[in-house]
Amino acid sequence: MTYKEKFEESLPKTNFKNLSFENQEFITKIAFLYEFSFQELKQIIDFAIDFNMWHEPDISKLFNEEYANRKNAFNDIRKKWENFRSKPNSYKNFSKDLYKDDVRKFSFTKFEGEKTALGSCPVASANTRCCNLLTLDAVQSCGFDCSYCSIQSFYNQDKIGFDVNFKKNLENLKLDPNQTYHIGTGQSSDSLMWGNKEGILDALFEFARKNPNVILEFKTKSNNIKYFLENEVPKNIICTWSLNTQTIIDNEEHLAASLNQRIEAAKKVSDKGVLVGFHFHPIVHYENYLEEYEEVYKTLIDTFDSKKVALVSLGTLTFIKPVINKIRSRKFKSKILQMPLTDANGKQSYPLEIKREMFKHAYDTFKPWHQDVYFYMCMEDESLWKDVFGYEYSSNNQMEEFMKMSYMGKIYKNNTL
Template sequence: MRISKLFINQQIADHPLARSIRARLDVPSEYVQNARQVHAAVASAPDPVQSGKEILYLTRNRGAFFKRCPGTRHYTCCDYQILHFGTFCYMDCTYCILQTYFHPPILEYFVNHEDLMAELDTVLAGKTVLRIGTGEFTDSLIWELWTDLSKLLIERFAAQQHAVLELKTKTTAIEKLQNLNHNRKTITAWSLNTSRIIRTEERATARLSARLKAAARCEKWGYPLAFHFDPLIIYDGCEQAYARVIESLFSHVSAENIAWISLGALRFVPSVKTVIQKRFPDSKIVYAEFIKGPDGKMRYFKPLRINLYRKIIACIRNHAPDVVVYLCMEDDEVWQKALGFKPDDIGGLPHMLDMSAARVCHLKPI
């Protein structure tokens, strides 16, 4: 990670967390009136996306910290809630939607944790099962070097019985999770892919073996686990390669501690293709057989997705017949053909995941 400059919104200049991050990050800093000044600095760079990964903007979140997962009506969504504490990522995955999701994308961190925790208290005041994740607009653990938010969140979730926090990452930044009182209410989750895809498409991320070792350590510390094979990328030999990943996964962790495994084939908004072609000219992932889905995203031709899902699910089932496997943003036909049932058959995907969270994380909803 190469943060070369820190921008601090003038309004939070004296916030203790802003001061703390500034002290931990030994880089030049500049106070700005608003985000426009940061955007201007990034947008004028030859590669604004790369530039956005090398600066950090500290500010206050004026909006809601909690958002619904941005699913579409055309495909089945897991319906989890996003805890939005920061945006973007210093790792550099070719397929990352965040490259076009923000204009321009910048590493941005909200320091008003007091507001975040107050909002979290409100959300947790309900007594139904909740699944809350932080890995939608950023990687959950890239911020560990400069902040103590994970500790704050893990301990807050440990103090209740009906909600789980999922920390999703491609890093191995788990050291600060050791010895925390998590009460099994935090799921540590890793995005997994084949070694080839990690090497060619997931720049600056941890290697597969490192991710799995980190998962094993978290399991040893008592954390429930989850894994996301997302995006699954089709290439010659990918089925065997994903089979090897699954074999390696179950040689590192035990199935009974896994809350869920998700599968999601590569999909992207058309504008991401242009970014990939420009920023990663050697990447071939956009030259597979894609169609435009009803949600406007490019997806692998359906039979190709179904075929890959079937193979991977069969492989997972060989190792862990009972682990909960779900498909991220797929329709009933794909569910039926890949998993043998539709979400509605089991009460819906959110229900299926809630039940698994309750079982693996020992939830006691009222």
């Protein structure tokens, strides 16, 4: 088989189609010049995509005019790619305009669910400390366009699906009245951005009223709190906001509400007597990130009464291969994959030393809240707990029980205020 035949046979198994026409031409030229192996060619194509996505120089500018041999050529471009990944990211040359050519467009669709069943957190793993969260999927897919989101690998990103049978099926969901349940609604979509479309909030509020043994958590990046402000909220509902620095919101959390909008929405809901919480997941490593996150932490401490805050969770970027491929298929600029990826229980994430730094810094900054608020790390290696919090759980079940006891205790106190 000639190299031309090998090359043409290899292309469909790579991300070649996601390259610009200019990069396709350039990589074709160097492939025939150096006759890269399939694995080398596949990686070089991904390098080219990453350089473009990271808003770094084009591969044609980084590739030397001449190398002694194929090995030198591949090793040099791989080293340049690794150097970009190893240094802290900078968003100084980023702007919202870099997203305008790939703004996500979606439409609504309806489906008839056969029954409403409690699911497990879609990223749950036995190899990391997990709270065993149960899930209710009222909506399939999210209307926001966060570059790092794992939902994009589970559903068709162009269609937002609403289950027209959700209310009826939810009424038929049978729970053990002697068991405490922690159920989240924001795992397959944002909990609040859709408001009461198709009656989903009506159904969930009624479900919470009928089942006082349920801790029902709404997780959001929106400021759509109209329904919460206009209706009586069951005391066993917790409303939580996923927060980030404005730098990350501007450049990686496309279409979502701003940091100030999220905090203002959380404050209004809290002032109404609803328990709130905050998720810092993902904390992202970039230039001056600790200083910027610290500002957010201190803003929360100054704005909220810790006795009315149920939880603060910490986590960071963790990718499975389908999500990485999905990100590389987009045309927007993102630094989210420009990180020192290492193996994390079969997935890709930051090295433990970076995680230890980001999580310990967050927990230490929140010291004024340590006595009142439940802190945890979401889906992180159990070895981090002792270093960050000074304690650890022996199992996921133990963590789940402590979390539910804390939340129920807070709900009880909130009821008696």
